[in-house]
Amino acid sequence: MTGEPTMQYGKFDSVLVANRGEIAVRVIRAARDEGIRTIAVHAEADSDAVHVSLADEAHLLPGTLARDTYLNIERLIDIALATDAQAVHPGYGFLSESAEFARAVLAAGLVWIGPPPQAIEALGDKVKARAVARSVGAPLVPGTSDPVSSAAEVAEFVEAHGLPIAIKAAFGGGGRGLRVVRDASRIADELESATREALAAFGRGECFVERYLEHPRHVEAQLLVDSHGNAVVVGTRDCSLQRRHQKLIEEAPAPFLSDEQTTTIIESSVRIGAAAGYVGAGTVEFLVGADGMISFLEVNTRLQVEHPVTEETTGVDLVSEQFSIARGEWLRVPSTPSPRGHSIEVRINCEDPAAGFRPAPGRITVWDFPRAPGLRLDAGVETGSVVTEWYDSMLGKLIITGKDRRTALARARRALDEIRIEGVPTVLPLDRNILAHHDFADTFAVHTGWIEEHLDELVDLAGDDEAADSTLVEVPVGRDRHRIHLPGLAVLGDRAAEIKSRAVRSGAGIDQGDVAVIPMQGTVVRVAVSEGDRVEKGDLIAAVEAMKMENAVLAHRAGVIVGLAVAVGDVCSQGEQICRIEADSAE
Template identity: 50%
Template sequence: MKKILIANRGEIAVRVIRACTEAGYTSVAVYADQDVDALHVRMADEAYGLGGTTAAETYLSVPSLLDVARRCGADSVHPGYGFLSEDAEFARAVEEAGLVWIGPGPETIEALGDKMTARGIARSVGAPLAPGTDRPIEDAEQAMAFVEEHGLPVVIKASHGGGGRGLKVVRSVDEVAAAFESATREATAAFGRGECFVERFLERPRHVEVQILGDGDGGVVVVGDRDCSVQRRNQKLIEEAPAPGLTRAQRRELHESARRICEHVRYRGAGTVEYLLAEDGTLSFLEVNTRLQVEHPVTEAVTGTDLVREQLRIAEGHAPSFSDTPEPVGHAFEFRINAEDPGRGFLPSPGRVDALRVPGGPGVRWDSGVEAGDTVQPAFDSLMAKLIVHDESRDAALARARRALAELVIDGPATVVPFARSVLDAPEFGSDDLSVHTQWIETTYLSRVQPQMRPHPVVNPGLRRVPVEIDGKRVVLGLPGELTAGFNGAAGVAPAEPEPEPSALRAQVPGTLVRWLVDDGVEVTQGQPVAALDAMKTEAQVLAHRSGTLRHGADIGAVVGVDDVLASIET
């Protein structure tokens, strides 16, 4: 390998670019129109536009990505995480094009990416498992049949994908049908496939996981374990390594079962095996992520391992650089810095980063996809950066984290930073009894969080394509929108502020209207959910701002921005 195309954006693209530079590879970035001046584009050795503004047109477009690989002469592809990183067809297309796929083979992705097949593999090697369906359910009636046999609560999950999308917890019989429909819809939107299965839901569990590296020939080494229990909407916010509070027997079962699962499929590259640990000590296999995880830096910090360099090494045909599980040194935390407002239910908050002061000092690492002046784009994920801290013990790492978070300043979009600071002072998080669990935020902690100032809506001129003639030949130039104001209309002009209208129900986040929860003309009460938006890869409910008669003002499928009118509520 000499030239690596990075089929991703943001923080993970920057992370891979740095690894490529250190290892002597040429890095190639790709970008959507609005990412034309993004940090990963500025840092890469080469960068190519994908010609679009949506994920489907760009980072999820296999033909576009392969076309760039051909044009730039790349010999390999690193998918990062998210987007196509766990797409077996993309991996297969890359290999059929004669390129090296930096990750597990397409057959492995298919086997482990289908949660039904993965559960079967886990069962066959003796991994711990909670009761669940053996095949995807076809309708809500089948979900109800499982409930009647195994009781509540249950969880309906997308068979393909992860990151909390297409996952719904059901605690009431009345919720089954709506949860099945929502999970199916989210899964289809996020992963292109809507199959879901049902399993018994473990109340108040911890989320623990095992990092592995495989050589592709059946050799698998466990790198370490992590705890990722601080989550919102089943998406992680704070992670730590090693996982605290495990007994020797629990850690041994985690490591050994993860190794056996990955040996079974002759795993190649970096992967993560995830589990739930119930209050009573019950362990249950959850899934395998066939890619690099967002939280990989905490394992790097306590083991001295560079997991991206290991990925590159394995893709070159070598075994991992070590054969035994490293003994962890100290303790590490990672804080995902998302552009979201916890005080408003973690609503996405895209916008321009007006100022950014990054913490430093011993044991502090900052992995970012943005700098001051950049924009967190509404079309993509809300993750801006990651703060990683490491020290000799959990208590010492907590103290260092408090100091680092206090130093961090982000002006512009609302972020989860105030939330992260407050979590560190919560008795549940700092105590030895480890009472934090995967539903802790929603059930216990969210009521303690205050809303932040709303940022201004994103006005991003992006890229404008202008046809020009050079030496008698017509070519198309891609120019930043602010340079093309007046070319067939003014690009980059801020929209006028909406006129005050008490009856107007406005979108609080940018997104796509995926369904109405209340029919047109029906009476609603203040605070009642009336619609659902697909916002930055999650489904956000729209709440009635007052009581009255709801009148729909937008069609399903409509793309809306912040403060766009969705409906009116007439009193």
């Protein structure tokens, strides 16, 4: 590329942490351990966030939306230069896999704590990444060599290779912009949905298609490569327990792999990194089919959320290694370490499993964790923190380590029983049931679709925890009742019962049986109906994005759409009217 800035490696004593939440806290603490001055940034909604108070100094990113704040490259560079930052660490998410941001950092004369922009482009584009993997002989399932341009092109692929298929964002990850298609009649709708979500999340809507492996495990390799060409896989992880392609529980090392499978994964990862000119920390991800077949999935050109389980089982501080590589030093990990013990990470997401995993912003009134051997908490919140609807729903993660997998599981179950989080719902009740399930604990019969297959059972078992939740209100919508969290009830004492009663009597403004409402505060990204349309129960009305998740709003009854009150781009509050569905003679 003409004018490509040169990667700069060298000492630095100050770093701008271009992120928020748990990962910003993690990087700031690692930097302070090494005597590096830290500069934090924050949106208006994050003014009181933990990472802001931990940093040596913090600077405002005016606005609330991600595009105006944590995705604002020009503003981030301005702050870095104004504060005399010498390096930039992007964390994960946001701009961490943006070649444009990496180039802007380098062009400003700063050290970029990440891979070269060319490697980000080669591996961040999933189509190009597949080409790199293919060129070094890594295992692959069939897929398109370029992004698809139409539903017809997807249909042609299906005719040649069969169903199911996965439609994937070419410039993203984390499950956003990914749709699994098992019915050919759904191709057009799912391609449109994947494209729209990819565009909103990553600024690029291109998608490619590949055969979808049924019931695969998700296994990844933690790669480190220095600027001198030395590469090592620090360890493997299993991240199969996912919902909507978002990981919930991870562990290291990846259990129940044969020596041959482990060798294939490690050697393929090193070859992929070398072919792409990679430098830094990265993760090479694979799917392992039920029949043992391994297929390259993607490369995440950044630190992973689940990196602590590798740290705990290898003794390698991966953020410190990122700093070392960025300084131009030789790898301090000469070969793949032998794992010591076993580690499990449980993500703590502010979502309500009993209400379709709806994000649930609010104030955390209790944040209390056990202290015991083998427990580590990485979090971006504390008691009193306000969880906003604008960003990711993950509050933190609990990492549990034992001498072996059995010990780690026992410690994890005990720790989850002792945790107290109040004020907002979390997925911890679901996590408890997963860790207790024999498929995970005894036979390891889990796969990437396992949670969806067992979701009704897992959520039903979690019901007792929710029944005791003082923030939960049941609101009637037609003949159905929907559970909505009002986190403020937790701090209102005796007034809570009165407010609950009034909310149920009035339906919190939605007791009319013909009203369809916004399920959580968020941004409308699709309106699927028009005034006067007739819908059946279960038809899509709209899609709302909250905390980086797209949530479908379905018709709760059959009828005719009237009083349509929202449009794409509207930022709406929970309970706000979308439209009315009036009964007609066809109902």
